[in-house]
Amino acid sequence: MKKEEYKKLRDKYKSENLRGIFIAESPPKSGKFFYNEKGFINEDLFSAMMKFINEQPKTKREGLSAFKNKGYFLIDSIYEPVNKIKPEREKNRKILGNINGLIADLDKIVNGSRIKVVLIKNSIHQILYGPLTAIGYKVINKEPIPFPSRSQKNINSFLTKLRKLKI
Numbered sequence: 467m468k469k470e471e472y473k474k475l476r477d478k479y480k481s482e483n484l485r486g487i488f489i490a491e492s493p494p495k496s497g498k499f500f501y502n503e504k505g506f507i508n509e510d511l512f513s514a515m516m517k518f519i520n521e522q523p524k525t526k527r528e529g530l531s532a533f534k535n536k537g538y539f540l541i542d543s544i545y546e547p548v549n550k551i552k553p554e555r556e557k558n559r560k561i562l563g564n565i566n567g568l569i570a571d572l573d574k575i576v577n578g579s580r581i582k583v584v585l586i587k588n589s590i591h592q593i594l595y596g597p598l599t600a601i602g603y604k605v606i607n608k609e610p611i612p613f614p615s616r617s618q619k620n621i622n623s624f625l626t627k628l629r630k631l632k633i
Contacts, residue, residue: 469545475501479530485537486582486633495547503527514614582606587613
């Protein structure tokens with residue numbers, strides 16, 4: 467899928483009353499894109515976000531609508547799947563190489579307002595926290611938040627850290 471196709475799926479769920487933006491790594495190579503309505507409600511990130519907003523949707527579309535209605539929006543740091551790139555420094559180099567694209571995307575989304583931003587995944591926090599805060603974005607997680615993979619311990623850590631942020 468091309469960047470424009472990912473953004474088209476994503477943008478139909480952008481709230482007019484944004485209260486928070488989550489930045490994740492990238493759409494996964496598996497195709498389990500957060501905003502893919504044809505996906506499954508048990509996908510790792512989607513399922514964890516539904517727990518965060520206290521929703522139990524029957525379909526992905528229902529959950530995405532609830533996420534939007536609560537004022538949340540999730541974007542990716544890059545719209546090219548990088549989750550299978552090794553070594554990690556190569557993946558990080560690609561993400562950092564797209565920082566101007568990410569900033570342009572964020573600028574368009576927030577349109578000058580001081581929306582809270584949360585960086586999801588340790589490496590995303592490490593790469594983006596400094597540059598985004600340096601240009602005035604209100605990144606509210608000073609500490610990394612782990613990606614909510616299948617382990618219950620990881621999901622609990624993800625939810626605990628998100629809830630402490632009061633986003």
